[in-house]
Amino acid sequence: MDIKIDNLNKVYGDKSVVNIDSLSIDKGKIYGIIGPNGAGKSTLVRIIAGLEEATMGNPIYNGRSLDTKSIRDITYMSQRPYLFRTSVFNNIAYPLKIRKYDKKAIEKKVIDIMKEFKVSHLEGQLATSLSGGESQKVALARALVFEPKVLLLDEPTANIDPNSIELIEKTISRRNKEKGITVILITHNIGQAKRLCDKVIFMRKGKIDEYGDAEKVILNPKQSTTKKFLSIYSM
Amino acid sequence: MEYIADGFIEAFKLLLSLDQEVYSIILLSIYVSLTSTLISSLVGIPLGFFLGLKKFRYKRIVTRFLYTFMSLPPVVVGLTVAVIISRRGPLGSLGLLFTPAAMIIAQTLLVTPIITGIIFNNSKEQGHVIRQVCKTLGGNRLDTLLLLIKEMRINILIAVVTGFGRGISEVGAVMIVGGNIKGHTRVMTSFIAMNHSMGNYSISIAMGIVLLAISFITNSVLYKYVAGD
Ligand SMILES: Nc1ncnc2c1ncn2[C@@H]1O[C@H](COP(=O)(O)OP(=O)(O)OP(=O)(O)O)[C@@H](O)[C@H]1O
Ligand SMILES: [Mg+2]
Numbered sequence: 001m002d003i004k005i006d007n008l009n010k011v012y013g014d015k016s017v018v019n020i021d022s023l024s025i026d027k028g029k030i031y032g033i034i035g036p037n038g039a040g041k042s043t044l045v046r047i048i049a050g051l052e053e054a055t056m057g058n059p060i061y062n063g064r065s066l067d068t069k070s071i072r073d074i075t076y077m078s079q080r081p082y083l084f085r086t087s088v089f090n091n092i093a094y095p096l097k098i099r100k101y102d103k104k105a106i107e108k109k110v111i112d113i114m115k116e117f118k119v120s121h122l123e124g125q126l127a128t129s130l131s132g133g134e135s136q137k138v139a140l141a142r143a144l145v146f147e148p149k150v151l152l153l154d155e156p157t158a159n160i161d162p163n164s165i166e167l168i169e170k171t172i173s174r175r176n177k178e179k180g181i182t183v184i185l186i187t188h189n190i191g192q193a194k195r196l197c198d199k200v201i202f203m204r205k206g207k208i209d210e211y212g213d214a215e216k217v218i219l220n221p222k223q224s225t226t227k228k229f230l231s232i233y234s235m
Numbered sequence: 236m237e238y239i240a241d242g243f244i245e246a247f248k249l250l251l252s253l254d255q256e257v258y259s260i261i262l263l264s265i266y267v268s269l270t271s272t273l274i275s276s277l278v279g280i281p282l283g284f285f286l287g288l289k290k291f292r293y294k295r296i297v298t299r300f301l302y303t304f305m306s307l308p309p310v311v312v313g314l315t316v317a318v319i320i321s322r323r324g325p326l327g328s329l330g331l332l333f334t335p336a337a338m339i340i341a342q343t344l345l346v347t348p349i350i351t352g353i354i355f356n357n358s359k360e361q362g363h364v365i366r367q368v369c370k371t372l373g374g375n376r377l378d379t380l381l382l383l384i385k386e387m388r389i390n391i392l393i394a395v396v397t398g399f400g401r402g403i404s405e406v407g408a409v410m411i412v413g414g415n416i417k418g419h420t421r422v423m424t425s426f427i428a429m430n431h432s433m434g435n436y437s438i439s440i441a442m443g444i445v446l447l448a449i450s451f452i453t454n455s456v457l458y459k460y461v462a463g464d
Contacts, residue, residue, distance in 0.1 A: 071370070082364045084386055
């Protein structure tokens with residue numbers, strides 16, 4: 001799915017928190033959004049996910065505005081994912097259940113994805129009792145099990161150990177290569193952006209400060225603000 | 236001090252006596268409060284979700300009123316209902332005054348705001364998150380509603396049990412609209428109030444113990460469910 005943004009503006013009270021002239025998200029690519037706290041990254045991604053309305057200029061999906069059908073192809077995982085008060089298995093099965101898959105198909109898909117995320121041993125555990133990293137993996141498995149076309153991730157690997165980070169990154173990149181899923185990923189981890197992303201969007205004060213190929217923006221930023229931000233990170 | 240001990244002895248005697256009147260009083264109490272709690276739940280749960288999750292004009296004022304209604308004095312509710320259903324009142328022709336139906340109406344008015352308020356408060360935060368997650372996973376409106384009920388089942392249960400507790404323990408409203416008529420509208424609380432004012436302390440303490448036992452049982456069931464979850 002291609003997503004186009006033109007003159008998007010989001011205002012809270014009298015504060016404009018996102019203000020983007022133009023941005024196009026191409027099918028099958030991985031986009032990284034980097035920027036300081038409060039830059040409007042989450043807000044932008046939540047607008048793309050259809051969770052929030054822009055004050056002006058909502059995004060256009062494959063040439064059309066978001067409807068009940070296209071929203072089913074987009075999924076979003078928040079900074080603090082919410083898991084349902086039931087087992088890990090039932091959590092991951094949920095998107096399939098509401099899509100009316102039969103029991104056998106659900107079981108197979110859930111078992112497969114639990115293996116992929118190395119959470120099979122947690123199958124029967126109450127999801128609300130998982131550790132932070134476990135929750136993150138289960139939430140991501142739940143978001144991917146129904147094979148969405150667009151995956152929006154808000155800091156998916158904050159507070160996660162290096163092994164799990166690697167696992168999550170590998171899964172995201174495999175899904176992207178094999179299934180052509182489009183990914184937009186907010187991260188404060190510059191290394192992760194370099195490893196995963198095709199393009200990087202650098203946001204500051206609600207605006208896109210710099211945009212381009214990941215390597216170029218990270219290794220050779222044009223804007224002084226981006227340079228400064230990145231230099232602090234690499235310290 | 237002796238009358239307290241007497242109260243306990245009397246309580247056992249009361250329950251063991253299998254006295255028809257005592258049991259019918261207990262049953263009527265439970266019937267009236269259960270029925271009003273049921274009606275209040277049917278109204279209050281959806282209304283609470285609606286108020287908590289929807290944005291609309293005058294929401295502030297509506298919630299301010301809701302909080303006020305949560306602590307309505309039972310006597311005031313009783314009085315209002317009595318005025319409306321008394322023979323010269325707007326609904327006088329129905330002949331409801333001093334009937335169990337009148338008590339159910341009064342308790343429903345008391346309990347509905349409590350259930351609505353508790354659901355409202357819980358759905359404001361948790362409900363909002365649940366609704367968003369459901370949306371991101373592809374759920375439609377019906378899926379969202381079912382998920383909300385499932386995820387917030389404990390909150391719903393707490394709201395219902397709290398509402399029932401409010402109903403079964405209040406005396407002001409049932410006294411006014413029911414009239415504490417023997418064999419007809421006498422419930423536990425009005426029985427206690429009457430016997431106390433007549434100086435029959437031990438029997439009122441006895442019924443008080445029964446009332447406490449009922450609260451204890453309903454709350455135990457609740458906490459067993461909450462803990463077992
Ligand atoms: N509901 C809201 N009401 C008012 N202001 C809001 C609201 N949501 C977000 N904001 C403001 O919008 C700005 C952007 O917030 P956002 O969460 O998008 O930042 P972010 O780039 O994701 O930051 P972080 O890196 O800390 O996650 C912040 O200044 C925030 O305070
Ligand atoms: Mg954020």
